[in-house]
Structures are given as C-alpha cells and as structure tokens.
Amino acid sequence: MNALLTLLGWLSLITGIIGIVVPLLPTTPFVLLSAALFARSSPRFHRWLLAHPQFGPLIDDWQRHRGIRRSARRRANLLILLSFGVSLLLVPSVWLRVLLLVMMVGLLVIINRLPLVEPVALKQ
Numbered sequence: 408m409n410a411l412l413t414l415l416g417w418l419s420l421i422t423g424i425i426g427i428v429v430p431l432l433p434t435t436p437f438v439l440l441s442a443a444l445f446a447r448s449s450p451r452f453h454r455w456l457l458a459h460p461q462f463g464p465l466i467d468d469w470q471r472h473r474g475i476r477r478s479a480r481r482r483a484n485l486l487i488l489l490s491f492g493v494s495l496l497l498v499p500s501v502w503l504r505v506l507l508l509v510m511m512v513g514l515l516v517i518i519n520r521l522p523l524v525e526p527v528a529l530k531q
Contacts, residue, residue: 412448416441420456435465442466474522483518487511
C-alpha cells in the first residue's frame with residue numbers, strides 16, 4: 408500500500424509541476440495532495456517536499472493554518488487573470504468564452520476567500 412501511495416504522490420507532484428506552465432491545470436491542489444500522500448507513505452519524500460524552497464512554505468501554511476500568504480494570493484490572481492485572458496482571446500466560440508469567464512470568476516472567488524497567513528518575522 409505504501410508503494411501505491413508513494414507512486415500516486417509522485418504522479419500528483421508531476422501533475423502539479425506541469426500545471427505551472429499549462430493553463431487551467433492547477434498546481435497547488437496537486438502539490439498539497441502529493442504532500443498528504445507522502446505523509447502517509449514516505450516520511451523521507453514528505454520531509455523533502457516540506458524542505459523544497461517553492462513548495463515547502465505553501466504546504467506548511469496550508470497544513471498549519473489552512474490559508475495562504477498574501478504574496479501567493481497576488482501571484483495566483485495574476486496568473487489566473489493572465490492565463491484565462493489569453494485563453495479568452497484565443498477561443499473563437501462565444502459559449503466557450505462564457506464558460507471560461509465563469510470558471511475564471513469561480514477560481515478568483517475561491518482564491519480570495521482563503522484565509523491569509525502572515526509570514527513569521529525573522530528574528531535578528
């Protein structure tokens with residue numbers, strides 16, 4: 408069972424990484440899923456993912472506070488607007504544009520309703 412969960416964790420992480428460059432494929436849910444799968448199957452991969460410079464803080468914020476940082480929210484909003492904006496320009500069908508617009512608004516609402524997590528100030 409651990410091998411299956413580890414394999415699913417890697418597949419989820421790879422899908423999340425692909426989502427960085429593919430519009431409409433979300434990154435964050437797949438990275439969070441891979442962290443949950445690794446936590447149940449491979450402490451080594453879970454520690455590695457938590458220590459990752461890009462994914463680690465995102466996972467930690469979600470696991471501890473069920474929220475995201477303001478910078479992550481701004482970046483998500485910007486990327487949603489950019490990717491959907493390009494898609495809206497490229498799609499010729501009116502009904503597909505309406506569908507894309509509804510999806511964009513839905514994603515923006517979800518992202519902006521998540522609680523904000525303030526980063527811990529560094530001690531000097």
